[in-house]
Amino acid sequence: MRLSRENLGRLSRDVARYGYDRDAQAVGIVHFGIGAFHRAHQAWYTDAAMNGGDRDWAITGVSLRSGSVAEQMNPQDGLYTVTERSGGVARTRVIGAVREVLVAPQSPAALAAALSAPRTRIVTFTVTEKGYCRAPDGSLDLALADGGSFYPLLATALRQRRDAGTGGLTLLSCDNLAANGRQLAGLMQQYLTARAPDLLDWFAAECSCPSSMVDRIVPASTNEDRAGLAERIGLEDRAAVFTEPFSQWVIEDSFVAGRPGWEKVGAQLVADVAPYETAKLRMLNGAHSALAYLGLEHGHDYVHQAVADPDIRPLVERLMREEAAPTIAAAPGQDLDAYASSLLERFANPALNHRLEQIAMDGSQKIPQRWLETLAARGAAGAGCPAILTALAAWLRHVRGDGHKVDDPLAAELAGAWSAHGTSGIADVLFCAGGLMGGPWTARESDRAFLAKALPRPA
Structure with missing residues (x-):
């Protein structure tokens, strides 16, 4: 029997649940x-805020392409569980x-209505780095x-809101991009300039794009996870998520039409994220990215295995x-030193089973802000980064695709670069001014020499 509003009473008594009238x-x-x-994160915080007395902040979720999450959640009336796991202990809560x-492609009218509704005041995003179409x-x-992103959908909704006098929206990015709010604002302005220039002044005056930092390790749920949960709580939950007890959300306090009291349930509202x-x-x-590429090379499947490897942990x-x-x-x-210690402890949590393949996806979209900006900053100070360069070499070997599929939006371009330039020239062509990965960091001669030496795969 499946989790739903009608079946809530059948849940095991040790499962916590919301106390408000949905x-x-x-x-x-x-x-x-x-x-x-x-x-496991923003909806979890919002559920807690409504449970504490906030009203009218329910969420309409949007999948831009796949219908799988809708198939998981809609038959359950939008209900699902979050299970926190650590040290052999599991605590489960129903989120409402x-x-x-x-x-989006199946319900354009309903989505347009949701985005333009007067009571809708915030639009949030976890579309991953590649979802911003940079x-x-x-x-x-x-x-x-133009090929199925959120930009045209938002542009249409913003025009409807302007014409109806409904007021603007707060667009809140929760993705791993540096200055994510500023980036979203700039990208949205570029889209409007090209496709709806009459909205630019209204967007600047009526909307805001605060930055935020989100932190919680949420591995992909497995069939074994869901089966074990069903046995424990008495109902099947096809939308279940499993995570760690730790959670952090730091938000720039810049909202145009109110917000939930997230700070009352653990979030931090600050002037500068x-x-x-x-x-x-x-x-x-x-x-995480270093653990992923180095760990996969060493034959590991999970983060906790990689961080326990004596050849990898010192580098991390x-x-x-x-x-x-x-x-x-x-x-x-x-x-920051205490932060590093806490991260190592979190990485070592064996209950999470956070797959390295999950982290390794879309590396071309991730490593600029995860590694290249550090390389650039350290290089400007005359310092080196041998640990990052060692991890970068592992990423370069990974995207060569020897014996495995490369899950990356630039997979074809990276494979072409490898084919054309090989070990001796791959760093030159990727990390140079105007190169495929050019931007925050241009490899110095010493960096290129380090990478060329590190690139041959060990026997």
Whole structure:
């Protein structure tokens, strides 16, 4: 029997659940990219805020392409569980914040109505780095943006809101991009300039794009996870997510039409997200990517296995403490050394089973902010980054695609670069001014020599 509003009473008594009247809550948030991370993070915080008395912040989730999440959640009336796992202990809660899931190509009218509704005040995003349709130089790739992204959908909704006098929206990016709010604002302005220039002044005056930093490790759920949960709680939940107890959300407090009281349930509302965001990108995300590519090469499947490998852990520690941390202007009270220690402890949690293949996806979209910005900052200070360069060499070997599929939007271009230039020239062509991965960092001669020496795959 499946989780649903009708079957809530059949749940095991040790499962926590929301205490508010879901039917009395109007939708106030539309979320693009309703995957496992959103369900374990922003929706989880919003559920807690409504449970504490906030009203009318229910969420309409949007899948831009696949209907799988809608098929998981809509038959369950939008309900799902979040299970926190650590040290052999599992705590499960039913989340009621999500009202429904729309699949954009299948429900364009319903989505337009949700985005233009007067009660909708916030649009949030977890579309991953590649969902922003950026060209290698960081500008908007208009062809990609027109090919099924959120940009045309938002442009249409913004015009409807302007013409109806409904008011603007807060567009809140929750993805791993440096200065994600500023990037979203700039990309949206580029789209409007090309496709709806009459909206530019209204967008600037009526909408805001605050930055945010999100942190929670959320592995992909497996059939074994879901089967074990069903046995424990008494109902099947096809939208279940499994995560760690730790969660952090740091948000720039810049909203045009109100927001839930997220700060009352653990989020931090601040004037400047940058120190937290930079630390997360360069330390946590940077370490995760290093664990992924080095760990896969060493035959590991999961993060906790890779971080326990004596050949990998010292490199990851060096990456965080000696290479990334010195490039970060910490906020008052932000202890980066303690942060690195806490990350190592979280990575070692065997209950999460966080797959390295999941982290290794879309590396071309991730490593600029995770590694290349640190390399650029350290290079400007005359310092090196041997740990990051070792990880970068592992990424280059990974995208060569020897015996495995490369899951990356630039897979064909990277394979072509390998074919044309080989070990001796791959770094030159990728990490040069105007190169495929050019931007935050241009490899120095010493860096290219390090990579060329590191690239041959060990026997």
